[in-house]
Amino acid sequence: MTTFVLIHGAFRGGWAWVRVAERLRAAGHDVHTPSLTGMGDRAHLADRAVTLGTWVRDVAAVVELYDLVEVRLVGHSQGGLVVREAAGPLAPRVTSVAYLDAPVPDIGERGVDLNPGGAPEDAALPPADLLIPSTPVSSGGDIDKDLAAWINERLCPTPFGPSLDPVTEPAPDMPARVAFCRDTPTSYPCWVTRQRMDDAGATYDELGAGHDAPLSRPDLVADWLLGDS
Numbered sequence: 001m002t003t004f005v006l007i008h009g010a011f012r013g014g015w016a017w018v019r020v021a022e023r024l025r026a027a028g029h030d031v032h033t034p035s036l037t038g039m040g041d042r043a044h045l046a047d048r049a050v051t052l053g054t055w056v057r058d059v060a061a062v063v064e065l066y067d068l069v070e071v072r073l074v075g076h077s078q079g080g081l082v083v084r085e086a087a088g089p090l091a092p093r094v095t096s097v098a099y100l101d102a103p104v105p106d107i108g109e110r111g112v113d114l115n116p117g118g119a120p121e122d123a124a125l126p127p128a129d130l131l132i133p134s135t136p137v138s139s140g141g142d143i144d145k146d147l148a149a150w151i152n153e154r155l156c157p158t159p160f161g162p163s164l165d166p167v168t169e170p171a172p173d174m175p176a177r178v179a180f181c182r183d184t185p186t187s188y189p190c191w192v193t194r195q196r197m198d199d200a201g202a203t204y205d206e207l208g209a210g211h212d213a214p215l216s217r218p219d220l221v222a223d224w225l226l227g228d229s
C-alpha cells in the first residue's frame with residue numbers, strides 16, 4: 001500500500017483530486033487531499049498573510065499529525081512548488097514525489113520566475129497580499145459542459161504571496177516522476193519546466209489530457225500514479 005498526499009493547483013482545493021482519490025482508494029491505497037491555506041474549504045483563511053512556507057506547513061501538518069509513512073507526495077500545477085519545497089524536509093516519511101503538469105523551480109527561484117514569457121521585473125509585480133481572481137473554465141477538449149460548471153462553482157481566488165517566495169530547499173533526494181498533459185496551453189508555467197527537461201534530455205511522461213486531468217481524465221491520472229506503486 002502507498003500513502004498518497006495529493007496537492008492541488010491554483011484556484012482549486014482538495015476537491016480537485018476527488019475523482020483520482022476515489023480510484024486510488026479503490027485500489028487499496030491511503031489518500032489525503034488537503035486544501036492549502038486560502039483555497040478550497042480553507043478559502044476563508046485568505047485574509048491572513050499566506051506564504052510558500054504556510055503551504056509547506058499545511059502539508060507537513062497532514063504528514064506528521066496523521067503519522068504518515070511511505071508517502072508519495074504529488075503536486076498538480078502550482079502544487080508542484082509546494083511539493084518541491086516540502087518533500088526534502090519531510091523525509092524519511094516522504095519517500096517519493098510526483099509532479100503532474102507542474103512547474104518545478106530550481107533552488108532560489110520563485111513561482112513568478114517560471115513564466116513562459118520570462119521573469120517579470122520586481123517593480124511590476126503586485127503586492128504579496130493580492131488575491132488573484134480565478135478564470136472560469138470553459139468546456140472543450142476533455143471537459144464537457146457539466147464538468148466545467150461543476151469546477152466553476154468551486155473555484156476561488158489564489159493568494160499571490162507564495163509565488164513571490166524563493167525555494168530554499170535543495171532538490172529532494174528521492175525518486176521522482178514527472179508527467180505533462182499534452183493539451184495544456186504553452187502559456188502555462190509547467191512549459192518552462194518541460195522545456196528545461198527537453199534541453200537536458202531528461203525523461204518524463206506525457207498524458208493525453210488537458211491541464212485539469214485529475215478531474216477530466218481521473219482514470220488516466222490514477223493509472224499513471226499507480227504505474228510503479
